[in-house]
Amino acid sequence: MQFELEKEAALADGIVEIIRALFDYAHECLENKGADLNKAVHEVRKSVKKLRAILRLVEPALDKKTFRTADRAVRDYGRRLGGARDSAVLLASFNRLVEYYTPFLDEEGMQPVRENLESQYQSAMEVFLASVDLHNLEDRLEGLREQLDALDLTGFSH
Numbered sequence: 001m002q003f004e005l006e007k008e009a010a011l012a013d014g015i016v017e018i019i020r021a022l023f024d025y026a027h028e029c030l031e032n033k034g035a036d037l038n039k040a041v042h043e044v045r046k047s048v049k050k051l052r053a054i055l056r057l058v059e060p061a062l063d064k065k066t067f068r069t070a071d072r073a074v075r076d077y078g079r080r081l082g083g084a085r086d087s088a089v090l091l092a093s094f095n096r097l098v099e100y101y102t103p104f105l106d107e108e109g110m111q112p113v114r115e116n117l118e119s120q121y122q123s124a125m126e127v128f129l130a131s132v133d134l135h136n137l138e139d140r141l142e143g144l145r146e147q148l149d150a151l152d153l154t155g156f157s158h
Helices: 011-031 037-061 064-079 081-102 107-131 136-149
Strands: none
Touching: 011 037, 037 064, 037 081, 037 107, 081 107
16 A cells, blocks of 8 residues: 655645545455455554554644544554454464475364364454444544644645
């Protein structure tokens, strides 16, 4: 996902547009039921990192409360993915090890372990999806948007 700021547009508008696009992309990844969940989790984590980087970039122009509120909301959103990401890595590592050592393993004997790891991963994703309050996050990001709209970021352009 690549972003560009247009020369003709106000900097604050461009930053708000990027923040909104990253949030929407992360939300889309999680809602796409047919997608590979591991890839979705990875994409969401990347979006969270980009969102926090953008927030740090404009932090000097924000009041402290707005920055802290938005940063915490995005940080917490990303942290909730930890269990799902850990489960995904464990499952992927198991699958690679089984593939590598296939000549020495009983494939049928590995199936219950794989099913257990897949179940743990599904559970972790369900916990994440149930725990994240997307409306609350949207509200916090909207507060940030309002603050960015009111900013004069001309000093950031040089």
